[in-house]
Amino acid sequence: MRIDDPSLSWPLLTVDRAAIEHNIATVAQLYTGAGIGFAPHVKTHMSPGIYRRQAAAGTWGATVATPGQLREVVWWGKVGIRARVLLANELTDPRDAAWLRDALDSGDVEEVWVYADSAEGVALLERTFATAVYPERLGVLVEVGVLGGRTGVRSIAQVTALARRVTQAGLRLVGVAGYEGPVASGTSAAELEAVAGWCADLRAAAARIAGMADGDVVLSAGGSAHADVVLRELTRPLADPAGAPVPARVILRSGAYVAHDHGHYRRADPWTRLGVAPLRPALTVWAQVLSVPEPGWIICGAGRRDASSDIDLPVPLTVRAVDDAGRLGAPRDLPEGWGRVTALNDQHAYVQADPAVTAAVRPGDVAGLGISHPCTTFQLYRTAYLTDGDEIIEQLPLAFH
Template identity: 40%
Template sequence: MSGRGRHAARGAADAPAAGAGLGDLELPVMLLHDDAIEHNVRTMADWVRAAGVQLAPHAKTHMSRDLVRRQTDAGAWGFTAATPAQVRTLASWGVGRVLHANVLVDPASIAWVAEHLLAADSATEYLCYVDSEAGLDLLLRELAPHRPDRPLPLLLELGFAGGRTGMRDDVAALALARRVAASEHVRLAGVAAFEGLMPVGDDPAAPPGAAELLERVRGFVTALTDQGLVAGVPVVTAGGSSYFDLVVRELGPAMWDVPVTTVLRSGCYITHDHGVYRRTSPLGADRGNAALRPAFELRASVLSVPEDGRVLVGFGRREAPTDDRLPVVLGAVPAPDGAHDLDVTGWEVTGVNDHHAFLRVPSGVAPAPGTVLRFGISHPCGAFDRWRHIPLVEDDVVVGEITPRL
């Protein structure tokens, strides 16, 4: 995979020039702190290495070629994709292995995979999920006319009642595994699951039922290997950005009597956040280990103080993700005369419109219009979705930009 230097090339004609100060940027603006990204990439790489597992970072988080390169340089086993479009983009960037964490059911996409990723000269290894007899029938029917050079590696996905995709019944899953193993144009590569969507209880360390799902995966993989149904060393994959320590505990190297490649699919660790992953990541502050650092920062100006205790700020749901929780106030950007050096204790974002945020502040507090405030966000995927050109900063100086792809 070819590199592009440390930072992504500038994209838009009006993108901030490297070397620009943050005071030169039009507000609101979403920033990424380069030192936090570099720290997080190293921290996660060290963590999975010590745990004896592999990491296929979920590229949907950022879909940035520059960040893919950094994760590759840190030793990523491959990259995870959610959609066929993401698969095509990652392959075009020279990614050597793509784990498509979804079932493949679109005939046009199946044809593309057969022609490009199952060809003898393909530089990209591709794996996807299967979770039904009908889904396997569709794959076999659509693959047959293309007569691919290599069989399609499939991960049989196990799911849970009320969840997303994945087989609920292990007897049916074992029957499907036998069909995959006996078919000409596919092969059984392993097993997949996702514990991150299970209903969350009072313990942020693990949703109730997550351990049972992973134990079920372990038992199922053992059954497959005992019957000789997996071609090669089985790939066992689970783990988003929240409970990957639980995955290592239940599916890590200490739990197997046979060789197994355990693959985490965490993606949001690269930027971390001030919300959902602060609460749920094993390397987040609320879990007692603040090893990861939030890299995103939103800056926006005070617009108005229309009444006591209410401040209007110039950002909204079009600028910041709000699907998990509203942004949190981190502080004010000091003005040269110190006028904006404010104590923001007790300041809270209570709601957003498209381009307005409502802050509740203590009585008598009235920041001047134009005061620049700093905010932390929750759920970084939504931030990458909203900004096509994100300034990359070090010490309040622009050093490059990140340009996510949809």
């Protein structure tokens, strides 16, 4: 089956198999070589087909962002994809807490870790898991945030107090966690230094509560934009306030790396700074050329409902002719950077190009668009198509709610 099969229609989201397998192998080898745990954030794709490939390359488990995603990933166990799961968020709904207790007791999932940043959240877990058959299958991470940021306690003193509250509640404390993203939106020297400072705070918090943790204290961070700084800083030897060594383990939660992109993550690119092979953009949104109404202006049938625009607008990559049967021809020989998307409507993209380029483009042609920020492109589709060239290797259902 090909991407121009008569049963399909544009716009279409494809995932290049060679690129995604390269990205998965590259990052898995890097983290394995560094001796750390890896729990890729599957909110990026919510695809059992993609996570199956990530798990085969070596993972501690899967990370999710919401209780709904947690339920979905636990359900993947029924189709042969069992995983430990880290809910990188607070669990504050009694319905979700009761469901999780029952899922752990029934063995639907072997282990789940959740965040806590409040006495109320800990009290909910205490009440719910007081009746658990296997309370040890739940792990609690105290989340460390930043002033003006999102969730997470704001000081090491608060970390210590909440960690003590977790253990007093009879819950299993495993360590500390957080997300470095609110500290820096770019990769300037000052921003990378700010991320390093946040990592130092996380290390200090881990050292302070290590004696309360069940086993080696866990330090967990995420993101695909500053993985180099996080990896370097969190794997430094850890010592308690008295200078004694503290056994620790690191679990990272990078997610967007799996598809990379043509914009935000290409610019951030911590992987090249780490000295590994560059990651490859894996996603293409294919959209039909609807109109070439004037020289230098192309209108394509893909918009905000079809491609991410929360960070950057899509990037025109190629244009291909279509024959009378709807089959794609070879890519046009166009100069690099031949066009620029200037705006999106719900389902239209405005592409500005040199008039000499638009003279060679016809309504009915198909344009390939690169994207920036894979998370908000995957979520726009129910199915993506894993491809080798134009051949579809696998249909990838995407379980977004």
